[in-house]
Amino acid sequence: MGSSDTFHGWVCSGKDKPLEWKEMPLKHFDADTVEIDVSHCGICGSDVHTLDSDWGEMTQYPCVVGHEITGVVSRVGDNVKKFKAGDRVGVGAQSGSCLKCEKCKNGFENICAEGFVNTYSGNWANGDPTYGGYADKWRGHQHFVFKVPDNMTNETAATFFCAGITTFAPLRRYNVKKGDRVGVIGVGGLGHFAVLWAAAMGAEVVAISHSKSKEQDAKKLGCVDFIDSSDKEQLAKYKDSFTHIVCAGYYSGFDWTSYLTLMKHTGTFILVAAPKGTLDGIPPLLLLFKQIQISGTLIGSPKQIEEMLQFAAKHNVRPWLNKYKMKDTPKAVQDFRDGKPRYRIVLEN
Ligand SMILES: [Zn+2]
Ligand SMILES: [Zn+2]
Structure with missing residues:
Protein backbone atom coordinates (compact mmCIF):
# COMPACT_ATOMS: atom_id res chain seq x y z
CA MET A 1 0.00 0.00 0.00
CA GLY A 2 1.75 3.14 -1.19
CA SER A 3 1.00 6.52 0.32
CA SER A 4 -1.01 7.38 -2.81
CA ASP A 5 -3.43 4.63 -1.78
CA THR A 6 -4.20 6.14 1.61
CA PHE A 7 -6.03 9.17 2.92
CA HIS A 8 -6.26 11.02 6.19
CA GLY A 9 -9.60 11.36 7.91
CA TRP A 10 -11.40 11.76 11.21
CA VAL A 11 -11.60 8.16 12.38
CA CYS A 12 -13.96 6.88 15.05
CA SER A 13 -12.69 3.55 16.35
CA GLY A 14 -15.77 2.57 18.37
CA LYS A 15 -18.93 3.75 20.11
CA ASP A 16 -18.23 6.71 22.43
CA LYS A 17 -14.63 6.94 21.18
CA PRO A 18 -13.28 10.37 20.16
CA LEU A 19 -12.56 11.30 16.55
CA GLU A 20 -8.88 10.99 15.66
CA TRP A 21 -7.12 12.26 12.54
CA LYS A 22 -5.45 9.17 11.08
CA GLU A 23 -4.15 7.58 7.91
CA MET A 24 -6.47 5.01 6.37
CA PRO A 25 -6.57 2.89 3.19
CA LEU A 26 -8.45 4.14 0.13
CA LYS A 27 -10.61 1.67 -1.76
CA HIS A 28 -9.01 -0.30 -4.55
CA PHE A 29 -8.61 1.92 -7.65
CA ASP A 30 -10.49 0.37 -10.58
CA ALA A 31 -11.68 1.46 -14.03
CA ASP A 32 -14.85 3.14 -12.70
CA THR A 33 -13.13 4.97 -9.85
CA VAL A 34 -13.15 8.72 -9.41
CA GLU A 35 -10.63 10.02 -6.88
CA ILE A 36 -11.30 13.37 -5.26
CA ASP A 37 -9.36 15.83 -3.17
CA VAL A 38 -12.10 16.72 -0.70
CA SER A 39 -12.69 20.45 -0.38
CA HIS A 40 -15.87 20.39 1.75
CA CYS A 41 -18.15 18.04 3.64
CA GLY A 42 -21.45 18.80 5.34
CA ILE A 43 -22.46 17.37 8.71
CA CYS A 44 -25.64 15.31 8.57
CA GLY A 45 -27.68 13.83 11.44
CA SER A 46 -26.92 10.39 10.00
CA ASP A 47 -23.21 10.98 10.64
CA VAL A 48 -23.82 11.39 14.34
CA HIS A 49 -26.26 8.46 14.52
CA THR A 50 -23.60 6.31 12.85
CA LEU A 51 -20.76 7.48 15.10
CA ASP A 52 -22.94 6.68 18.11
CA SER A 53 -24.13 3.31 16.76
CA ASP A 54 -27.70 4.50 17.20
CA TRP A 55 -28.63 2.15 14.40
CA GLY A 56 -27.20 -0.82 16.29
CA GLU A 57 -25.25 -3.30 14.24
CA MET A 58 -25.11 -0.99 11.27
CA THR A 59 -21.93 0.90 12.21
CA GLN A 60 -18.69 -0.65 11.06
CA TYR A 61 -15.72 0.68 13.01
CA PRO A 62 -13.25 2.12 12.32
CA CYS A 63 -15.54 4.58 10.64
CA VAL A 64 -15.03 7.87 8.78
CA VAL A 65 -18.40 9.57 8.28
CA GLY A 66 -19.54 12.41 6.02
CA HIS A 67 -21.78 12.09 2.97
CA GLU A 68 -22.20 15.61 1.70
CA ILE A 69 -18.87 15.71 -0.07
CA THR A 70 -17.50 18.12 -2.64
CA GLY A 71 -14.01 18.33 -4.03
CA VAL A 72 -11.80 18.38 -7.09
CA VAL A 73 -11.13 15.30 -9.20
CA SER A 74 -7.49 14.21 -8.94
CA ARG A 75 -7.55 10.94 -10.90
CA VAL A 76 -10.04 8.83 -12.89
CA GLY A 77 -10.17 5.19 -14.01
CA ASP A 78 -10.17 4.09 -17.65
CA ASN A 79 -13.96 3.79 -17.94
CA VAL A 80 -14.56 7.31 -16.67
CA LYS A 81 -15.36 9.67 -19.54
CA LYS A 82 -17.58 12.28 -17.92
CA PHE A 83 -14.94 13.62 -15.49
CA LYS A 84 -11.31 14.62 -15.72
CA ALA A 85 -8.73 15.81 -13.25
CA GLY A 86 -9.56 19.32 -12.10
CA ASP A 87 -13.36 19.02 -12.35
CA ARG A 88 -15.35 20.15 -9.34
CA VAL A 89 -17.68 17.35 -8.21
CA GLY A 90 -19.82 16.08 -5.35
CA VAL A 91 -21.02 12.83 -3.79
CA GLY A 92 -23.94 12.09 -1.48
CA ALA A 93 -25.13 9.37 0.86
CA GLN A 94 -25.10 6.65 -1.79
CA SER A 95 -21.92 5.54 -3.55
CA GLY A 96 -23.06 2.42 -5.32
CA SER A 97 -25.92 0.18 -6.42
CA CYS A 98 -26.16 -3.02 -8.44
CA LEU A 99 -26.96 -1.05 -11.66
CA LYS A 100 -28.72 -4.20 -12.97
CA CYS A 101 -31.99 -4.68 -11.10
CA GLU A 102 -35.36 -3.39 -12.23
CA LYS A 103 -35.10 -0.40 -9.90
CA CYS A 104 -31.62 0.59 -11.05
CA LYS A 105 -32.58 0.26 -14.70
CA ASN A 106 -35.59 2.50 -14.21
CA GLY A 107 -33.94 5.34 -12.37
CA PHE A 108 -34.55 4.21 -8.80
CA GLU A 109 -30.94 3.41 -7.87
CA ASN A 110 -31.56 5.10 -4.53
CA ILE A 111 -33.87 2.26 -3.46
CA CYS A 112 -31.85 -0.59 -4.98
CA ALA A 113 -32.10 -3.51 -2.61
CA GLU A 114 -29.42 -5.63 -4.28
CA GLY A 115 -26.26 -3.59 -4.00
CA PHE A 116 -26.85 -0.29 -2.23
CA VAL A 117 -23.48 1.02 -1.06
CA ASN A 118 -23.50 3.52 1.79
CA THR A 119 -20.91 6.25 1.39
CA TYR A 120 -19.56 5.29 4.81
CA SER A 121 -19.85 2.35 7.17
CA GLY A 122 -20.51 0.14 4.16
CA ASN A 123 -18.61 -2.04 1.73
CA TRP A 124 -17.80 -1.90 -1.94
CA ALA A 125 -18.64 -4.97 -4.03
CA ASN A 126 -15.06 -6.27 -3.55
CA GLY A 127 -15.35 -6.00 0.23
CA ASP A 128 -13.29 -2.83 0.73
CA PRO A 129 -14.87 -0.65 3.42
CA THR A 130 -16.37 2.70 2.45
CA TYR A 131 -15.16 5.89 4.11
CA GLY A 132 -16.84 9.29 3.98
CA GLY A 133 -15.83 12.89 3.62
CA TYR A 134 -14.47 14.02 7.00
CA ALA A 135 -11.21 13.49 5.19
CA ASP A 136 -8.73 14.83 2.67
CA LYS A 137 -9.44 12.33 -0.12
CA TRP A 138 -12.28 10.13 -1.33
CA ARG A 139 -12.62 7.38 -3.90
CA GLY A 140 -15.79 5.95 -5.37
CA HIS A 141 -17.82 4.85 -8.38
CA GLN A 142 -18.41 7.35 -11.19
CA HIS A 143 -22.16 6.64 -11.37
CA PHE A 144 -22.68 8.40 -8.02
CA VAL A 145 -20.38 11.38 -8.63
CA PHE A 146 -21.82 14.63 -10.01
CA LYS A 147 -20.43 17.83 -11.50
CA VAL A 148 -20.99 20.93 -9.42
CA PRO A 149 -22.65 23.63 -11.61
CA ASP A 150 -20.29 26.39 -12.77
CA ASN A 151 -22.15 29.13 -10.93
CA MET A 152 -22.08 27.29 -7.59
CA THR A 153 -19.14 26.98 -5.21
CA ASN A 154 -18.14 23.65 -3.67
CA GLU A 155 -18.88 25.13 -0.26
CA THR A 156 -22.46 25.85 -1.28
CA ALA A 157 -22.92 22.60 -3.15
CA ALA A 158 -21.83 20.15 -0.44
CA THR A 159 -25.01 20.01 1.64
CA PHE A 160 -27.18 19.57 -1.44
CA PHE A 161 -25.92 16.02 -1.72
CA CYS A 162 -27.85 14.70 1.28
CA ALA A 163 -30.07 17.31 2.96
CA GLY A 164 -30.79 18.96 -0.38
CA THR A 297 -38.69 8.98 0.78
CA LEU A 298 -35.00 8.10 0.64
CA ILE A 299 -32.40 10.57 -0.72
CA GLY A 300 -32.76 10.64 -4.53
CA SER A 301 -31.58 8.93 -7.69
CA PRO A 302 -28.61 10.15 -9.76
CA LYS A 303 -31.05 11.63 -12.29
CA GLN A 304 -32.87 13.54 -9.54
CA ILE A 305 -29.55 14.77 -8.12
CA GLU A 306 -28.64 16.20 -11.54
CA GLU A 307 -32.07 17.81 -11.78
CA MET A 308 -31.72 19.28 -8.29
CA LEU A 309 -28.33 20.85 -9.07
CA GLN A 310 -29.71 22.46 -12.22
CA PHE A 311 -32.82 23.67 -10.39
CA ALA A 312 -30.70 25.16 -7.59
CA ALA A 313 -28.41 26.86 -10.07
CA LYS A 314 -31.33 28.29 -12.04
CA HIS A 315 -33.41 29.43 -9.07
CA ASN A 316 -30.44 30.50 -6.98
CA VAL A 317 -31.35 28.22 -4.09
CA ARG A 318 -28.65 28.58 -1.45
CA PRO A 319 -28.55 26.82 1.92
CA TRP A 320 -27.66 28.71 5.10
CA LEU A 321 -24.30 27.41 6.19
CA ASN A 322 -21.95 27.59 9.14
CA LYS A 323 -18.39 26.93 8.05
CA TYR A 324 -15.75 25.14 10.15
CA LYS A 325 -12.22 24.12 9.28
CA MET A 326 -11.78 20.38 8.72
CA LYS A 327 -9.20 20.43 11.51
CA ASP A 328 -11.94 21.61 13.88
CA THR A 329 -14.27 18.71 13.05
CA PRO A 330 -14.62 17.45 16.66
CA LYS A 331 -15.82 20.90 17.74
CA ALA A 332 -18.15 21.10 14.75
CA VAL A 333 -19.68 17.72 15.62
CA GLN A 334 -20.16 18.84 19.22
CA ASP A 335 -21.85 22.04 18.06
CA PHE A 336 -24.08 19.93 15.85
CA ARG A 337 -25.02 17.77 18.82
CA ASP A 338 -25.81 20.93 20.77
CA GLY A 339 -28.25 22.05 18.09
CA LYS A 340 -26.23 25.10 17.09
CA PRO A 341 -26.27 24.94 13.26
CA ARG A 342 -28.26 27.61 11.43
CA TYR A 343 -28.89 25.55 9.44
CA ARG A 344 -26.19 23.25 8.13
CA ILE A 345 -22.54 22.88 9.05
CA VAL A 346 -19.96 22.54 6.29
CA LEU A 347 -16.36 21.48 6.95
CA GLU A 348 -13.63 22.96 4.79
CA ASN A 349 -10.18 21.61 3.99
ZN1 LIG B 1 -27.32 12.57 5.33
ZN1 LIG C 1 -30.10 -2.32 -8.28
Missing part, protein backbone atom coordinates in the same frame (compact mmCIF):
# COMPACT_ATOMS: atom_id res chain seq x y z
CA ILE A 165 -31.78 15.88 -2.36
CA THR A 166 -33.67 14.30 0.56
CA THR A 167 -36.08 17.23 0.50
CA PHE A 168 -35.99 18.13 -3.20
CA ALA A 169 -36.83 14.64 -4.51
CA PRO A 170 -40.18 14.17 -2.73
CA LEU A 171 -41.32 17.75 -3.39
CA ARG A 172 -40.80 17.08 -7.12
CA ARG A 173 -42.32 13.61 -6.94
CA TYR A 174 -45.49 15.09 -5.44
CA ASN A 175 -45.45 17.95 -7.90
CA VAL A 176 -45.25 20.94 -5.59
CA LYS A 177 -46.11 24.07 -7.58
CA LYS A 178 -47.61 27.55 -7.56
CA GLY A 179 -51.00 27.50 -5.88
CA ASP A 180 -50.01 24.81 -3.39
CA ARG A 181 -49.62 25.45 0.30
CA VAL A 182 -46.82 23.50 1.94
CA GLY A 183 -46.32 23.12 5.68
CA VAL A 184 -42.84 22.30 6.94
CA ILE A 185 -42.61 20.76 10.40
CA GLY A 186 -39.23 21.44 11.99
CA VAL A 187 -36.91 24.17 10.71
CA GLY A 188 -33.47 22.56 10.93
CA GLY A 189 -31.00 21.19 8.39
CA LEU A 190 -33.60 19.31 6.36
CA GLY A 191 -36.51 21.62 7.12
CA HIS A 192 -34.73 24.77 6.00
CA PHE A 193 -33.98 23.09 2.67
CA ALA A 194 -37.63 22.05 2.33
CA VAL A 195 -38.68 25.68 2.81
CA LEU A 196 -36.17 26.93 0.24
CA TRP A 197 -37.23 24.35 -2.37
CA ALA A 198 -40.99 24.66 -1.92
CA ALA A 199 -40.77 28.45 -2.10
CA ALA A 200 -38.63 28.25 -5.26
CA MET A 201 -41.20 25.88 -6.77
CA GLY A 202 -43.79 28.63 -6.31
CA ALA A 203 -45.73 27.27 -3.34
CA GLU A 204 -46.87 29.23 -0.31
CA VAL A 205 -44.80 27.84 2.56
CA VAL A 206 -45.66 27.88 6.26
CA ALA A 207 -43.21 26.74 8.92
CA ILE A 208 -44.53 24.74 11.87
CA SER A 209 -42.21 24.65 14.87
CA HIS A 210 -42.22 24.50 18.64
CA SER A 211 -39.31 26.91 18.68
CA LYS A 212 -40.49 30.54 18.42
CA SER A 213 -36.85 31.57 18.00
CA LYS A 214 -37.00 30.23 14.43
CA GLU A 215 -39.81 32.52 13.30
CA GLN A 216 -37.68 35.32 11.84
CA ASP A 217 -35.42 32.86 10.07
CA ALA A 218 -38.37 30.95 8.63
CA LYS A 219 -39.68 34.14 7.08
CA LYS A 220 -36.25 35.06 5.70
CA LEU A 221 -36.02 31.59 4.19
CA GLY A 222 -39.24 32.22 2.30
CA CYS A 223 -42.15 31.28 4.56
CA VAL A 224 -45.27 33.45 4.40
CA ASP A 225 -46.22 32.49 7.94
CA PHE A 226 -45.04 30.66 11.03
CA ILE A 227 -47.14 28.40 13.26
CA ASP A 228 -46.11 27.82 16.85
CA SER A 229 -47.09 24.16 17.09
CA SER A 230 -48.08 24.49 20.74
CA ASP A 231 -50.67 27.16 19.90
CA LYS A 232 -54.06 25.56 19.07
CA GLU A 233 -55.48 28.79 17.66
CA GLN A 234 -52.66 29.24 15.19
CA LEU A 235 -53.05 25.63 14.09
CA ALA A 236 -56.82 26.02 13.70
CA LYS A 237 -56.31 28.87 11.24
CA TYR A 238 -54.80 26.43 8.73
CA LYS A 239 -57.35 23.59 9.05
CA ASP A 240 -57.86 21.66 5.78
CA SER A 241 -55.46 23.89 3.85
CA PHE A 242 -52.08 22.21 3.25
CA THR A 243 -51.64 20.35 -0.04
CA HIS A 244 -48.39 18.95 1.38
CA ILE A 245 -46.74 18.70 4.75
CA VAL A 246 -43.03 17.92 4.94
CA CYS A 247 -42.13 16.44 8.30
CA ALA A 248 -38.48 17.11 9.09
CA GLY A 249 -39.05 17.06 12.84
CA TYR A 250 -40.61 13.87 14.14
CA TYR A 251 -40.60 13.35 17.90
CA SER A 252 -41.91 10.76 20.30
CA GLY A 253 -45.57 11.46 21.00
CA PHE A 254 -45.95 13.11 17.58
CA ASP A 255 -49.41 14.63 17.37
CA TRP A 256 -50.65 13.10 14.11
CA THR A 257 -54.24 14.24 14.58
CA SER A 258 -53.32 17.86 14.91
CA TYR A 259 -51.08 17.86 11.83
CA LEU A 260 -53.30 15.73 9.59
CA THR A 261 -56.20 18.04 10.45
CA LEU A 262 -54.25 20.77 8.67
CA MET A 263 -54.12 18.79 5.43
CA LYS A 264 -56.32 19.50 2.47
CA HIS A 265 -58.20 16.53 0.96
CA THR A 266 -55.96 14.24 -1.17
CA GLY A 267 -52.90 15.93 0.32
CA THR A 268 -49.55 14.27 0.85
CA PHE A 269 -47.73 14.03 4.14
CA ILE A 270 -44.03 13.49 3.40
CA LEU A 271 -41.86 11.99 6.10
CA VAL A 272 -38.24 13.03 5.51
CA ALA A 273 -37.13 12.49 9.10
CA ALA A 274 -35.92 8.98 9.94
CA PRO A 275 -37.37 8.15 13.35
CA LYS A 276 -36.54 4.97 15.18
CA GLY A 277 -39.38 2.62 16.08
CA THR A 278 -42.92 2.74 14.73
CA LEU A 279 -45.26 5.54 13.71
CA ASP A 280 -47.89 5.44 16.40
CA GLY A 281 -51.08 7.40 16.78
CA ILE A 282 -52.09 7.84 13.13
CA PRO A 283 -55.85 8.41 13.04
CA PRO A 284 -57.15 6.16 10.21
CA LEU A 285 -60.46 7.93 9.77
CA LEU A 286 -58.71 11.21 8.99
CA LEU A 287 -56.75 9.42 6.26
CA LEU A 288 -59.93 7.86 4.87
CA PHE A 289 -62.24 10.83 4.93
CA LYS A 290 -59.70 13.17 3.37
CA GLN A 291 -57.96 10.56 1.20
CA ILE A 292 -54.61 11.66 2.55
CA GLN A 293 -51.43 9.76 1.79
CA ILE A 294 -48.43 9.38 4.08
CA SER A 295 -45.24 8.96 2.12
CA GLY A 296 -41.69 7.89 2.81
